[in-house]
Amino acid sequence: MEIMYSSTRGGGAKVSASQAILKGLADDGGLFVPDRMPKFEVPLENLKDMSYQETAYEVMKLFLTDFTEEELKACIRGAYDDKFDTDVIAPLVKKQDAFYLELFHGKTIAFKDMALSILPYLMTTAAKKNGVKNEIVILTATSGDTGKAALAGFADVPGTSIIVFYPKDGVSPIQEKQMVTETGKNTMVVGVNGNFDDCQTGVKKIFNDSKLEKEMADKGYQFSSANSINIGRLVPQIVYYVYAYGQLIKQGEINPKDTMDVVVPTGNFGNILAAYYAKQIGLPIGKLVCASNENKVLFDFFGSGTYDRKRDFILTSSPSMDILISSNLERLIYKIAGNDASKTSDLMKQLAGDGEYTITDDMKAELSSFVGGFASEEETAKEISDVYKKTGYVIDPHTAVASYVCKDKANATQVKTVIASTASPYKFTRSVMMAIDADKYKDMGDFELVDELNKLSGVTIPQAVESIRTAPVLHDTVCEIEEMSEVVEKRLGLR
Ligand SMILES: *Cc1c(COP(=O)(O)O)cnc(C)c1O
Numbered sequence: 001m002e003i004m005y006s007s008t009r010g011g012g013a014k015v016s017a018s019q020a021i022l023k024g025l026a027d028d029g030g031l032f033v034p035d036r037m038p039k040f041e042v043p044l045e046n047l048k049d050m051s052y053q054e055t056a057y058e059v060m061k062l063f064l065t066d067f068t069e070e071e072l073k074a075c076i077r078g079a080y081d082d083k084f085d086t087d088v089i090a091p092l093v094k095k096q097d098a099f100y101l102e103l104f105h106g107k108t109i110a111f112k113d114m115a116l117s118i119l120p121y122l123m124t125t126a127a128k129k130n131g132v133k134n135e136i137v138i139l140t141a142t143s144g145d146t147g148k149a150a151l152a153g154f155a156d157v158p159g160t161s162i163i164v165f166y167p168k169d170g171v172s173p174i175q176e177k178q179m180v181t182e183t184g185k186n187t188m189v190v191g192v193n194g195n196f197d198d199c200q201t202g203v204k205k206i207f208n209d210s211k212l213e214k215e216m217a218d219k220g221y222q223f224s225s226a227n228s229i230n231i232g233r234l235v236p237q238i239v240y241y242v243y244a245y246g247q248l249i250k251q252g253e254i255n256p257k258d259t260m261d262v263v264v265p266t267g268n269f270g271n272i273l274a275a276y277y278a279k280q281i282g283l284p285i286g287k288l289v290c291a292s293n294e295n296k297v298l299f300d301f302f303g304s305g306t307y308d309r310k311r312d313f314i315l316t317s318s319p320s321m322d323i324l325i326s327s328n329l330e331r332l333i334y335k336i337a338g339n340d341a342s343k344t345s346d347l348m349k350q351l352a353g354d355g356e357y358t359i360t361d362d363m364k365a366e367l368s369s370f371v372g373g374f375a376s377e378e379e380t381a382k383e384i385s386d387v388y389k390k391t392g393y394v395i396d397p398h399t400a401v402a403s404y405v406c407k408d409k410a411n412a413t414q415v416k417t418v419i420a421s422t423a424s425p426y427k428f429t430r431s432v433m434m435a436i437d438a439d440k441y442k443d444m445g446d447f448e449l450v451d452e453l454n455k456l457s458g459v460t461i462p463q464a465v466e467s468i469r470t471a472p473v474l475h476d477t478v479c480e481i482e483e484m485s486e487v488v489e490k491r492l493g494l495r
Pocket of ligand 1: 266
């Protein structure tokens with residue numbers, strides 16, 4: 001039976017998966033959610049013998065029911081190929097008591113590649129299926145990693161163009177360099193004098209501008225999103241939790257049906273929501289540990305039931321998690337409200353108006369599998385250093401937040417615990433090396449540090465970093481928050 005998608009805020013008609021992918025965000029500003037949760041039918045013991053690609057097909061076909069087998073398999077083949085520097089796509093590495101699920105072996109060395117390698121295939125297939133003739137303009141806000149991964153995915157893809165907004169002073173030097181050196185002809189990268197929340201809110205505003213939508217249509221354009229609000233990003237992220245479970249069986253760590261816990265370094269709540277969906281379709285996940293940095297809105301929410309964004313935005317060493325408005329939480333809110341769109345819509349209005357909302361006790365009771373934790377900057381740095389000193393394994397600051405929270409809140413000696421390792425340490429070389437030995441490394445340049453990290457970890461320098469050492473800057477547009485729409489209109493020749 002086909003799965004249809006409707007808005008968390010109740011507006012508009014139900015749409016098919018391919019239409020939801022094309023639209024990105026629902027017309028009423030809500031997020032698309034499946035009208036029922038499918039069940040994973042493959043026996044768990046079979047998982048250990050399935051490749052990443054085979055696992056991807058079995059998971060994604062459950063949600064993207066209007067794609068044919070050939071279409072979906074072609075998307076998967078195109079996405080998970082030798083763009084990844086390992087055949088297994090997502091290696092599961094045991095260190096101390098925990099298992100690090102390395103999600104950073106794609107083209108831009110962050111976990112965003114897991115979904116953004118396939119999204120362009122899903123989107124162009126969806127366009128074909130729905131007879132879309134317009135050019136699809138991907139509009140994306142990034143806290144640092146989505147930007148480059150989306151640029152890499154959509155660069156020179158016929159029928160698409162992409163505009164990325166990033167917080168000008170809110171990303172790591174390597175993240176920024178990766179984006180502003182992008183060569184794709186259909187790409188634009190814009191620094192915004194604001195933080196990630198400003199970028200994300202600005203993009204959502206442009207999406208909801210119906211006058212602009214009409215002008216765009218007249219010129220043969222339509223918007224879509226590469227952010228994790230797009231279900232075309234969320235669904236591919238469910239895959240690696242299922243895959244990790246199979247790997248635990250394969251490594252002899254668990255028997256089929258045993259429970260696995262996960263710890264996820266969280267920002268926009270996309271990655272951990274995918275784990276929650278994996279649990280909903282029947283994967284034996286026990287606890288979902290949500291790890292935050294000092295922007296610990298979610299930690300407070302899981303403790304008190306109140307989501308309160310009224311606080312200072314803190315720039316940390318894990319910039320991809322510097323977020324106070326976690327968009328995908330809306331999908332969880334909808335679920336724990338008993339799929340009640342009007343309740344969800346009310347709470348989101350309160351968030352927009354008052355900057356906070358509180359869920360009911362009944363809703364809170366539905367959150368029993370979630371545990372919140374957070375790591376301060378000092379704890380994050382110490383975790384990087386501790387793990388390196390004990391094991392020789394170097395982790396990035398985002399993974400370190402999760403790794404610290406794992407020790408603090410999870411029970412890895414009792415239940416097999418998978419930490420989502422979301423970025424290569426090479427992407428955050430300065431923070432990583434300063435954590436390991438500040439005195440030794442403090443005066444070195446960014447690329448000198450890359451070479452030092454290589455010496456220290458023995459891990460080959462990824463192509464993603466090598467290729468930007470000497471690459472020229474091709475994008476230097478910077479704008480104010482209020483100017484974002486104007487930038488887009490100019491780019492599309494509407495002004
Ligand atoms: C995006 C990102 C996160 C946060 O993931 P969400 O899905 O937004 O919660 C964590 N770590 C890294 C390295 C990221 O790029």
